[in-house]
Amino acid sequence: MSALFETYTLRDVTIPNRVWMPPMCQYSAAPEGPDAGVPDDWHFAHYAARAAGGTGLIIVEATGVSPEGRISPYDLGIWNDTQVEAFRRITRFLLSQGTVPAIQLAHAGRKASTDQPWRGGAPLGADAHGWQPVAPSPVAFADGYPVPSELTVAGIQEIVRRFADAARRAVAAGFEIAEIHGAHGYLISEFLSPYSNHRTDEYGGSYENRTRFALQVVDAVREVWPDDKPLFFRISATDWLEEDGWTADDTVRFAADLRAHGIDLLDVSTGGNAAGARIPVGPGYQVPFAARVKAETSLPVAAVGLITEAEQAEKIVANGEADAVLLGRELLRRPSWAREAARELGGDVHVPDQYHRSV
Ligand SMILES: Cc1cc2nc3c(=O)[nH]c(=O)nc-3n(C[C@H](O)[C@H](O)[C@H](O)COP(=O)(O)O)c2cc1C
Numbered sequence: 132m133s134a135l136f137e138t139y140t141l142r143d144v145t146i147p148n149r150v151w152m153p154p155m156c157q158y159s160a161a162p163e164g165p166d167a168g169v170p171d172d173w174h175f176a177h178y179a180a181r182a183a184g185g186t187g188l189i190i191v192e193a194t195g196v197s198p199e200g201r202i203s204p205y206d207l208g209i210w211n212d213t214q215v216e217a218f219r220r221i222t223r224f225l226l227s228q229g230t231v232p233a234i235q236l237a238h239a240g241r242k243a244s245t246d247q248p249w250r251g252g253a254p255l256g257a258d259a260h261g262w263q264p265v266a267p268s269p270v271a272f273a274d275g276y277p278v279p280s281e282l283t284v285a286g287i288q289e290i291v292r293r294f295a296d297a298a299r300r301a302v303a304a305g306f307e308i309a310e311i312h313g314a315h316g317y318l319i320s321e322f323l324s325p326y327s328n329h330r331t332d333e334y335g336g337s338y339e340n341r342t343r344f345a346l347q348v349v350d351a352v353r354e355v356w357p358d359d360k361p362l363f364f365r366i367s368a369t370d371w372l373e374e375d376g377w378t379a380d381d382t383v384r385f386a387a388d389l390r391a392h393g394i395d396l397l398d399v400s401t402g403g404n405a406a407g408a409r410i411p412v413g414p415g416y417q418v419p420f421a422a423r424v425k426a427e428t429s430l431p432v433a434a435v436g437l438i439t440e441a442e443q444a445e446k447i448v449a450n451g452e453a454d455a456v457l458l459g460r461e462l463l464r465r466p467s468w469a470r471e472a473a474r475e476l477g478g479d480v481h482v483p484d485q486y487h488r489s490v
Contacts, residue, residue, distance in 0.1 A: 134449035135441070135456070136478025139187075141395045141431065143359035144307050146231045146455075148187035148480060149448050150469040153398070153435050153457035154235035154310065154365075156192045158205040158247040162260040168195060168208025169217045178221050181462055182230035185469035185480040188455070189230055190310055190363075190398075191221070193237035193317075196297040197290070200238035200318070203245050203252075204260035209236070209297045215304045222305030229481045233308035235365065236297045236352070238290055240318030241266035241279035241327070267322045267344075268329040273406035287334060287344055290318070295351040302357060309356055310363035311348060311394075315403030319345045320367055323385070324377040324404050342385060346392055353393040361395040363433075368401050368420035371408035379420055386428040396431040397424055398457065412436075415443060422452035433457050441472035 139146045159173045160166070178189055195201035195208040208214055222232040244261040246253050254276050255261030265286065266279035282290070294311070301309050313319040321327040322344040328335045334343055349364065356362050366385070370376030386397055399421035402410050410416075417436035425432045434453035438444050439461040447453050462468055473480035482490055 133445060133473070133476040133478035135445045135476060136473055136480060139454060141361035144231060144361055146187045147229050148185070148469065148473075148478070149455040150186055150444065150472065151188040151433060151455050151457045152181050152186050152190060152462050153459045154190045154192045154312070155459055155463070156202060156206060158203050160205050160207050162204035165213065167198070168201070168206065168210070169214050170207055170221060171217070174207070175221055175224070179224050180466040182225045182228040183483050183486070184462075184465075184467035185473065185482065186230055186462065187469065188233055188308070189225055190233040190235050190308075190457075191218075191306075193235050193239075193312055194297070196236055196238055196293040199243060199262055199265065200290070200293070202237075202239040202243060202317070203247055204255065205247055209234070209300050209304070210293070212300075215300045218304035218306070226305070228483065231307050232305060233310055233363070234301050234304070234306045235310045235312050236294055236301065237312035238293070238318040240264065240316075240321045241270070241272050241276070242316055244277075266318070267327065267335060270327060270329065272316065281330075284332065284334070291344070291347045291351050294348045295355050298352040299355045302355070302360075308361045308363060309352065310365055310398060311352060312365055313345055314365040314367040314398075314400045316367070316405070317403075319348060320377075320404055323381075324370055326370055326372060326376045326405055338381065338384070342388060346388060349389065349392045349394060362393060363396045363398050364389050364394045365398040365400060367403055368399050368417070368424070370404045371402050371410050372405050376405060376408075379423060382420065383424060383427050386424045386430045390428065390430045394430070396433060396454070397421075398433045398435065399424060399453075400435055414439070415447070418447055418452055425451065425453060435459065441475040444472065445476055
């Protein structure tokens, strides 16, 4: 029996296998007008192909809880009903393939308002659909980035409300799972880390103060997110800094807090908050961070980062390092990775009726 192809149940949602797709921005929505942030044919085809390929769970890309919360003007959004209606087409199709539809709810903070990566990804001004970013502290992400406006307490509370509104809309759009984006140096991660959070009020300084915003978002979302549906949190387990950063020890401590506040699974990534951090990238390089959370807390975890081979993925789950694996770029290359891995490992996987002759 393959561990990778066992079902996995959280609350009342059963995921058919442990091969999951992490959020990956497509930067392909209209930047302005009535279709701003609305998923279109590209998004449908992109997610549909991975569902038809047997992926157990698909987490739709970072989706802005507000226009200012987008990484680029071309990001998806979930702040209006037109967006909800368009997402329904995607969730319906995923469910028809047995794939569980999830969505990552995001605010980009000081890394908002940038161009599409294939056009260089530079910060954009108002003349190019851009806007003034906000952050816990007025500190630019890197050279060439604007100094963000420091959020007031009222501004923080408004964003907490935006996350809750987005979660309510995600339910209406047919998503079974929501993931709060607390990683990669975007707004929530900026608050967590002393590297980017220099505040002296109740949202900065001590561990309790730096985690306050994240937990307020979790509480607000959990309040509107149905009890029978799981809620994920994505974290950067370390800033990869020698000092003054968020650390793996902080992550283990925070995992227990997240569990107590109703988070059902931690999606364990790293980095993204400190532009100059040196990251030892290699096959499965982030798995030990997930494994540590799993070993030291009762919170389920998913591992991500350069997981590309069936045997490698199987071992991570079979050894109990993680409850599931997320494959990003490999699923961009091979939409039917889950089906190929099932064949290699002898696991059961969904195959669309239309493709039965390929089995
Ligand atoms: C094109 C692209 C877009 C991404 N967008 C997001 C995103 O929206 N949210 C997020 O948390 N991570 C994002 N990531 C990171 C991936 O979710 C994943 O963590 C990363 O690619 C490492 O996994 P991999 O080695 O399997 O690709 C993105 C990565 C890629 C390649």
